[in-house]
Amino acid sequence: MSNLRINRKKNKRFGILICVAAILLGILLAAFIYRLVSGKPFASVFRGFLPWFLALAVSAVAYGTPLMFGTLGEILTEKSGNLNLGVEGIMFMGGAFGLGGAYYYNQLASNPNGYVAIAIAIISAFLAGAIASLIYSFITITLRANQNVTGLALSIFGTGVGQFTGEFMRVKAGSYITLSNDLKDFFIMCPFPKFIQNIPVIGRLIFGHGIFFYLGIIVAVILAFYLNKTRSGLYLRAVGESPATADAAGINISKYKYLATVIGGGISAIGGMVFITTIAGCTWNHEGLSGFGWLSVALVIFCLWRPTAAIWSAVLFGALVDLYNRLHLAFLPDEIYKILPYVVTVIVLIFSSLRNNKEKQPPASLGLAYFREDR
Amino acid sequence: MDSCYAIELRNITKRFGEVVANRDISIGLKRGQILSLLGENGSGKTTLMNMLAGIYLPDEGQILADGEPISIRSPKDSFRYGIGMIHQHYKLVDVFTAAQNIVLGLNEGGLNIKETNTRVQEICDRYGFDIDPAKKVYDMSVSEKQTVEIIKVLYRGAEILILDEPTAVLTPQETQKLFAILRNMRDDNKAIVIITHKLNEVLELSDEVAVLRKGTYIGTVKTAETTAQALTDMMVGHAVALNIDRPFNQNQTERLTLKNVTCYDHEQVKKLDNVTFTVNGGEILGVAGIAGSGQKELLESIAGLYPVAEGSIEYTPPEGDVKNLVGMSPTQIHKAGVALAFVPEDRLGMGLVGSMGMTGNMMLRSWKNGFGPFVDRKGPQELANFIWNDLEVVTPSTEFPVRRMSGGNVQKVLVGREIASHPSVLMSAYPVRGLDINTSYAIYNLMTEQKMNGVAVLFVGEDLDVLLELCDRILVLCGGKVSGIVDARTATKDQIGLLMTSVGGKEEA
Numbered sequence: 054m055s056n057l058r059i060n061r062k063k064n065k066r067f068g069i070l071i072c073v074a075a076i077l078l079g080i081l082l083a084a085f086i087y088r089l090v091s092g093k094p095f096a097s098v099f100r101g102f103l104p105w106f107l108a109l110a111v112s113a114v115a116y117g118t119p120l121m122f123g124t125l126g127e128i129l130t131e132k133s134g135n136l137n138l139g140v141e142g143i144m145f146m147g148g149a150f151g152l153g154g155a156y157y158y159n160q161l162a163s164n165p166n167g168y169v170a171i172a173i174a175i176i177s178a179f180l181a182g183a184i185a186s187l188i189y190s191f192i193t194i195t196l197r198a199n200q201n202v203t204g205l206a207l208s209i210f211g212t213g214v215g216q217f218t219g220e221f222m223r224v225k226a227g228s229y230i231t232l233s234n235d236l237k238d239f240f241i242m243c244p245f246p247k248f249i250q251n252i253p254v255i256g257r258l259i260f261g262h263g264i265f266f267y268l269g270i271i272v273a274v275i276l277a278f279y280l281n282k283t284r285s286g287l288y289l290r291a292v293g294e295s296p297a298t299a300d301a302a303g304i305n306i307s308k309y310k311y312l313a314t315v316i317g318g319g320i321s322a323i324g325g326m327v328f329i330t331t332i333a334g335c336t337w338n339h340e341g342l343s344g345f346g347w348l349s350v351a352l353v354i355f356c357l358w359r360p361t362a363a364i365w366s367a368v369l370f371g372a373l374v375d376l377y378n379r380l381h382l383a384f385l386p387d388e389i390y391k392i393l394p395y396v397v398t399v400i401v402l403i404f405s406s407l408r409n410n411k412e413k414q415p416p417a418s419l420g421l422a423y424f425r426e427d428r
Numbered sequence: 429m430d431s432c433y434a435i436e437l438r439n440i441t442k443r444f445g446e447v448v449a450n451r452d453i454s455i456g457l458k459r460g461q462i463l464s465l466l467g468e469n470g471s472g473k474t475t476l477m478n479m480l481a482g483i484y485l486p487d488e489g490q491i492l493a494d495g496e497p498i499s500i501r502s503p504k505d506s507f508r509y510g511i512g513m514i515h516q517h518y519k520l521v522d523v524f525t526a527a528q529n530i531v532l533g534l535n536e537g538g539l540n541i542k543e544t545n546t547r548v549q550e551i552c553d554r555y556g557f558d559i560d561p562a563k564k565v566y567d568m569s570v571s572e573k574q575t576v577e578i579i580k581v582l583y584r585g586a587e588i589l590i591l592d593e594p595t596a597v598l599t600p601q602e603t604q605k606l607f608a609i610l611r612n613m614r615d616d617n618k619a620i621v622i623i624t625h626k627l628n629e630v631l632e633l634s635d636e637v638a639v640l641r642k643g644t645y646i647g648t649v650k651t652a653e654t655t656a657q658a659l660t661d662m663m664v665g666h667a668v669a670l671n672i673d674r675p676f677n678q679n680q681t682e683r684l685t686l687k688n689v690t691c692y693d694h695e696q697v698k699k700l701d702n703v704t705f706t707v708n709g710g711e712i713l714g715v716a717g718i719a720g721s722g723q724k725e726l727l728e729s730i731a732g733l734y735p736v737a738e739g740s741i742e743y744t745p746p747e748g749d750v751k752n753l754v755g756m757s758p759t760q761i762h763k764a765g766v767a768l769a770f771v772p773e774d775r776l777g778m779g780l781v782g783s784m785g786m787t788g789n790m791m792l793r794s795w796k797n798g799f800g801p802f803v804d805r806k807g808p809q810e811l812a813n814f815i816w817n818d819l820e821v822v823t824p825s826t827e828f829p830v831r832r833m834s835g836g837n838v839q840k841v842l843v844g845r846e847i848a849s850h851p852s853v854l855m856s857a858y859p860v861r862g863l864d865i866n867t868s869y870a871i872y873n874l875m876t877e878q879k880m881n882g883v884a885v886l887f888v889g890e891d892l893d894v895l896l897e898l899c900d901r902i903l904v905l906c907g908g909k910v911s912g913i914v915d916a917r918t919a920t921k922d923q924i925g926l927l928m929t930s931v932g933g934k935e936e937a
Binding site for chain 2: 282283284287288290291294295297298299301302303304411412414417
């Protein structure tokens with residue numbers, strides 16, 4: 054037994070080593086690619102590389118933030134054993150309703166306040182996602198329908214509802230709808246004072262992002278604390294791992310599943326809202342958002358159901374999503390870049406199942422309906 | 429009655445549909461005492477105790493705690509009265525530590541694992557457990573998992589502990605350790621029930637023994653005043669005449685010989701231990717034994733479904749050379765000319781596809797026949813019709829999903845299909861389980877017919893009366909070992925009962 058423990062420690066050290074090596078290799082590779090593209094000699098490559106890398110990092114964070122919310126919500130959902138494949142639809146609904154909330158507030162209030170607008174956007178997106186997930190929960194938890202089919206249906210349904218709402222608002226307003234410029238600035242503002250942002254390199258790299266990125270980090274840390282350090286989080290994980298065990302211990306399975314799925318759906322929906330209000334510039338954009346929900350589902354697997362890992366994985370995926378804007382290789386069509394996140398997910402899936410590590414696995418009852426009679 | 433009982437069951441009756449699982453049972457549990465609940469499989473021991481654990485509700489009768497009538501409607505109620513049951517299948521979350529599993533479901537405000545660890549350690553020290561609270565369940569051996577389950581119950585303040593077959597998965601050393609702990613708990617004035625069918629353990633550990641037979645309460649005796657023989661008599665009862673037709677086949681030839689076969693399961697527990705015997709063509713060899721004594725593994729290892737670690741299985745076909753079946757895949761065994769008809773214990777799980785009709789299920793055996801990618805539906809269709817008519821299967825059509833047929837009818841389809849494949853060795857496990865008398869006799873006759881045709885029949889059964897009247901010889905398994913082979917025409921029920929509970933029929937206690 055003690056042998057086993059030493060082995061695991063070794064494994065951990067080995068893992069960290071590989072991570073560091075991978076990061077160094079990644080930077081070298083990025084520099085090399087940059088050299089290829091720019092055609093400049095290596096000495097100037099490193100001088101030119103830094104601004105390029107900073108720009109990529111900033112946009113990676115921008116694209117990663119909606120993904121981060123989508124992923125965090127889905128992690129919470131999946132920890133309860135519910136595989137909600139409807140994230141795509143939920144994010145569409147969140148985007149449309151979040152924008153709608155902020156837009157109508159902007160129209161109705163005589164002197165709109167930016168913070169209130171953000172709060173209204175968050176709340177309306179959250180509610181939209183929560184209601185969508187409530188439908189999903191009722192069908193899968195109470196009626197015990199197949200989770201995959203229900204999730205796919207919700208995906209299509211939610212996309213439709215989001216599109217409809219977005220278009221409806223546009224038609225009703227007569228032209229495209231958008232917020233006033235003052236409010237727009239609030240959605241992409243950076244919460245740190247100027248002098249911190251002005252620190253060379255680090256200022257832009259760490260303190261220069263929009264407010265939602267830092268909100269996402271807070272959500273991730275709270276979620277990690279909840280899952281790992283609180284009693285209720287422990288029970289939630291027990292429900293996702295082995296509902297029969299949790300049931301025998303007197304834990305209310307349906308309550309935990311409903312709450313986790315509904316709140317998780319709400320958090321995912323905020324991701325959709327963040328996309329529309331930051332990247333899409335507070336205008337309803339019925340194309341840009343598509344695929345983000347699926348990427349979030351993939352990201353949950355990629356970060357192995359760990360909320361804190363969702364932060365950097367989301368940024369990484371954000372970089373992959375944005376790569377085609379910043380890297381043009383003549384022989385590669387742009388579509389190739391768009392499959393990169395999925396390729397990475399497949400590779401991670403292969404490795405995580407090969408590693409045979411019992412910790413870094415999906416919740417054991419993921420995707421299964423629970424029947425008490427079966428015990 | 430006096431109220432010296434911690435928990436008393438009065439005139440408990442529990443029915444599942446038509447089946448009476450417990451009939452009018454009255455048992456009392458005393459503090460500071462270990463009570464064994466002894467009985468064969470299906471005698472209703474677990475059902476009875478599940479009513480204390482809040483899993484079932486009794487249909488009739490009363491449960492009293494310290495003389496007061498109570499009703500236990502859920503596992504939570506059960507906890508409240510200080511009853512803790514350790515089930516045969518452990519309910520633990522694999523990726524949690526021992527301590528996390530122990531606090532699961534308790535409402536104690538914040539989560540303080542350190543404090544939990546100290547309390548767990550206290551319980552361990554008090555009764556002599558040995559467990560690391562921070563160890564993950566997936567790293568644990570079966571015995572450690574059991575320890576966690578017991579501590580879980582004690583942590584909740586249980587005064588009455590019920591253990592369902594606690595030694596079934598333990599090694600002898602672990603069993604001794606568990607017994608020592610149970611004695612410590614008894615000395616701590618807790619009431620303990622162990623559900624078991626192992627006589628030697630009953631005699632070694634318990635203070636009193638309550639015996640159940642086929643759902644009926646036979647009696648309670650003090651362990652010190654009884655013997656293994658007396659308990660066996662109580663457990664198996666007297667022989668009942670069934671009048672199954674049993675002709676004798678004169679031309680018996682050696683068909684299947686197992687030599688020193690040993691098997692391990694994935695947890696490296698020995699499932700078959702040095703099994704040696706011969707089945708002749710033209711005889712029915714009954715296999716008796718308490719459930720889980722290796723019957724399933726025995727049949728599956730012959731069929732090539734279970735890995736054989738040591739030993740050989742020699743098959744002598746009616747014509748041709750002797751072949752060793754060990755190491756061959758099920759398909760190879762089939763191709764080599766060995767026809768094994770296998771009726772698995774779990775008939776829908778391994779034998780049939782529930783959503784297919786009879787024809788479809790017939791095709792599972794014959795899908796290899798037919799041209800290229802096309803299957804031959806005609807043959808299976810005829811076979812399905814034949815079974816439908818001949819075995820009187822009640823179904824609207826041969827395309828009706830077997831899942832929606834009644835248990836007895838499903839069984840008939842399965843047995844009929846296996847027999848129709850003209851095997852030279854027919855293996856069947858519990859082929860009459862859940863069937864009514866008439867259908868059972870139809871199946872007995874089918875097997876006897878096969879025997880008279882020179883087929884070697886291996887029949888795993890649970891009803892000793894049937895085994896004694898149907899079979900020519902009976903092989904008794906006990907804990908994966910061959911406990912003995914007796915002539916079914918002369919053997920007595922007691923003799924087999926004793927062989928089932930202890931190897932060689934010797935009293936070990």
